Amino acid sequence: MGPHTMEAICQKLHDKAYKVTPQRQVILKAFLDHAQEHLSAEEVYNIVKESDPEIGLATVYRTLDLLADLEILEKMNFDDGRSRYEFAGEEEHHHHHLICLECGKVMEFEDDLLESLEAMVAKKTGFSIVDHQVKFYGFCPQCGRSRAAN
Ligand SMILES: [Zn+2]
Ligand SMILES: [Zn+2]
Ligand SMILES: [Zn+2]
Incomplete structure (x- = not known):
């Protein structure tokens, strides 16, 4: 699965000149806390709004897009009408x-x-x-x- 820690991910954002905003952090934490799941944007939203009620679904979508562009997350489609995300694997063979x-x-x-x-x-x-x-x-x-x- 690779070393997916908040520290390593924040470093990666920092290296690419992106700020680690509290909202980005809370979204990343949702993935770290649900490492075995393949969360959709709506599921991420439901998790993060418990700790950050101010956060909007649009912010979640934007952040997920950014994290996918940076290859921190991988966007997947299982033909159930929603995109899901998981940490991008560093290993050559994807599961x-x-x-x-x-x-x-x-x-x-x-x-x-x-x-x-x-x-x-x-x-x-x-x-x-x-x-x-x-x-x-x-x-x-x-x-x-x-x-x-x-
Ligand atoms: Zn089932
Ligand atoms: Zn997976
Ligand atoms: Zn295979």
């Missing part, structure tokens, strides 16, 4: 995501067996593959259980 069609939960999946598939596709097509993205859609354990119970 993959499992998206629950019932509750919208996003889980992560680290390893995959796609290197051999990549090699096969590359061989068949002559394409030099440098990356891939995989999204799995289905039902999380909780939703799967309640569906089975009905």
